[in-house]
Amino acid sequence: KNQVEQSPQSLIILEGKNCTLQCNYTVSPFSNLRWYKQDTGRGPVSLTIMTFSENTKSNGRYTATLDADTKQSSLHITASQLSDSASYICVVTASASKIIFGSGTRLSIRP
């Protein structure tokens, strides 16, 4: 069964700290994996996209990693800011009709 599981479900950290979000998937075949940031009530915004051959992709303070062998990805946020408070969604694509969304990690940054 194609699944994308994210952990933790929610996370609270202090401003300025780093954190890492996890995504495990069983989607097959694998085409690409994306991380999105979704502010409450807004559309998701793409952070990174990685294909099978890529194992690291950075976008400013966001760094995503992919291990296609273990089918795991992580999103590392460095020096968190209050504006990083949002849901972070992992999306794995197998084909045009197989786009599996994780349920997201809700991140709260406290001052």
Place this chain on the structure above:
Amino acid sequence: DSGVTQTPKHLITATGQRVTLRCSPRSGDLSVYWYQQSLDQGLQFLIQYYNGEERAKGNILERFSAQQFPDLHSELNLSSLELGDSALYFCASSPLDTSNYGYTFGSGTRLTVV
């Protein structure tokens, strides 16, 4: 502004009614995707159109239908509405008939069925 325009932003309607949500893709994008996000739930892929043709179907109910017009805008029609249809409906667009190149989301239409 992502370049993907969705209207209306908010919609309140009664059970049993029919509504139409509209999406204008980003300039140059040929693919349009529709997603549903219920309260505190993940995004569910509904349907994809590419250059006017239906390309892929996800978890779309038979009461729902969509189409993409020659000018590439798309409409999602929801009929015989139920309370459980209350959700955020997002449209996304991408340049090609594959999501490999990434897609851009609109800001969504919040549908409330009362």
